[in-house]
Amino acid sequence: MARTNLQFANLELFVDQLTGAMTFTRTSLLTAAQGALVTRFAEIDGRVKKNLDRVLAAFRQHRLGVHHFSSMTGYGHGDLGREVLDRVFAQVMGAEAALVRVQFVSGTHAIATALFGVLRPGDELISLAGPPYDTLEEVIGLRGQGQGSLKDFGIHYRELPLLASGEPDWGAIATCVQPQTRMVLIQRSCGYTWRPSLSLEDIGKMIQLIKSQNPDVVCFVDNCYGEFVETQEPPHVGADLIAGSLIKNPGGTIATAGGYxxxxxxxxxxxxxxxxxxxxxxxxxxxxxxxxxxxxxxxLAPQMVGEALKCAHLLAYVFDELGYPVNPAPLSRRRDVIQAVQLGSPEKLIAFCRILQRYSPVGSYLDPVPAPMPGYADDLVMAGGTFIDGSTSELSADGPLRPPYIVFCQGGTHHTHMALILEALLEAQVF
Structure with a gap:
């Protein structure tokens, strides 16, 4: 075989070395991402420290001891540990009271409990940031047969569309309250949409605009995926009520079930x-x-959220460099732990989830495939071999099978886990 102009006498050797060069280039991309994010990671560590201090202050205030780890059976009357847990959560969240229960099967269940507990027939609920998360559609009565929904109980619903930029329509919010308006719903996270998630400043501004029209309107924040991302929570900026899941941020990846x-x-x-x-x-x-x-x-929650944020930053940086639209943008301020990447095809969405599943600690041998999921209108592909079933805070990726085929990645107990997954994604040469 004649030698090539690159001085390779063996075509097989040429292919091997070319592949090695490509691997080196892609590994360098991850190294560059880690270097570019040093300052961001230090900022995250600073917020982790402040949030941990807030949690420890609540533990001290309520004199948490080992005797609070015992629980009651049966009715659970007089459960001291449960009562202290409620008080600790309330203080950490900046609220008067809290209800922390393993009986909440999900964040959606906690939100629905609040909606049905507070609203009455004839009341109006307004969503201030466009459509709610998919699983709330049937709760409200926007989809499905309406059996047991808010609509079925005579509770009216209205939503304010977002602007073309994805930002809230501040003018509409400033004039939206009607005499029948009892509650507004503010979804902090983007959900399965491409809009920016809401900052605490956004939420505080919304609440101020609503209260200026009628101070009795209940401002309810879906806080899922947002806890401990910043150094305050929505009640600190005026929210009347918040809800979330314990197998997301505030459970620290070890809570086995529940919501608050x-x-x-x-x-x-x-x-x-x-x-x-x-x-x-x-x-x-x-x-x-x-x-x-x-x-x-x-x-553990402040630290786990900090690691999840680092995972999101790494993912955003690498896929932005590869030319994919990402939300939030690299190096931008984080408002929740979700990172979205617009992959553009169902094949790439499925491939992403399959590789993440392969690098999950539990069920790495499983092959994610699109399937129906209770509460969702579209088939979903989901990956996340977690120790707690469905614990998105441990690291997961999922997305609905609909254009433009966006994968939503969240969680991560340590950012080195994401680094391993990114190496595998790059080496697959699918992206």
Whole structure:
């Protein structure tokens, strides 16, 4: 075989070395990302410290001890650990009261409990930031048969579209309240949309505009994916009520189930009657020896959220360099732990999820395929071999099979895990 102008006497050797050069180039991309993000990572560490200090202050204030890890059985009456957990969560979230329960099966369940607990027939609910998250559509009555939905109970719903830029329509928000308006819903995270997630400044401004029209309107924030991203929570800027899931940020990746509500004491009481029954409220509900995990998860949460944010920054930087649209943009300020990448085809969406699954600690042998999911209109492809089933805070990726085929990645217990996944994604040469 004649020697090439590159002085390779063997075509096989040429291919091997070319592949090695490509691998080196792609590895260098990840190294460049890690170098470019040093300042951002240091900023994240600073916020982790402040948030951990807030959690520890609540533990000290309420004198948390090992005796609070024991739980009651049966009705759960007089459960001291559960009562202290509620008070600790309330203080951390900047609220008067909280309802932290393993009986909440998801964040959607916690949100629905609050909606049905506070709203009454004839009331109006307004979504201030466009359509709600997919799983709330059937709760509200926008999709499905309406059985048991807000619509079925005579509660009216209205939503304010976002501007073309994806930002809230501040003019519409400033004039939206009607006499029948009882509650506004503010979804902090982008959900399965391409809009920017809301900052605490955005949320505070929305609340101020609503309260200036009618101070009695309840401002309710879906706080999922947003906890501990900043150094305050929505009640610190005026929110009356917030909700979230314990297998997302505030569970610290070790809470086995559950959700929370936090806010004004009277609203928490109303919601507790919906979760249990009038007359029982927050005083019932056994916690099945989960107290230690819930307290410890809250202690770990600031650090776990910090690592998730680092994972998101790495993903955004690398895929932006590869030429894919990413939301949020690289190096930009984070408002939640979600990173979206517009992949452009179902094949790439599925390939991304399959590679992430292969590098998951649990179920790495499984092959994610698109399938229906309760509460969603489109088939979803989901990846995330987690120790807690469905714990998106441990690291997961998913997306609906609809154009433009966006993968939504969230969570991560340590950013080195994301680095390994990015190496595998780059080496696959699919992207």
């Amino acid at each position: 509500l936090a806010g004004r004491a009277d609203l928490i009481e109303q919601a507790s009657y919906r979760l249990t029954a009038p007359g029982i409220g927050h005083e019932g509900g056994a916690t099945f020896d989960q107290h230690r995990l819930l307290f410890q998860g809250l202690f």
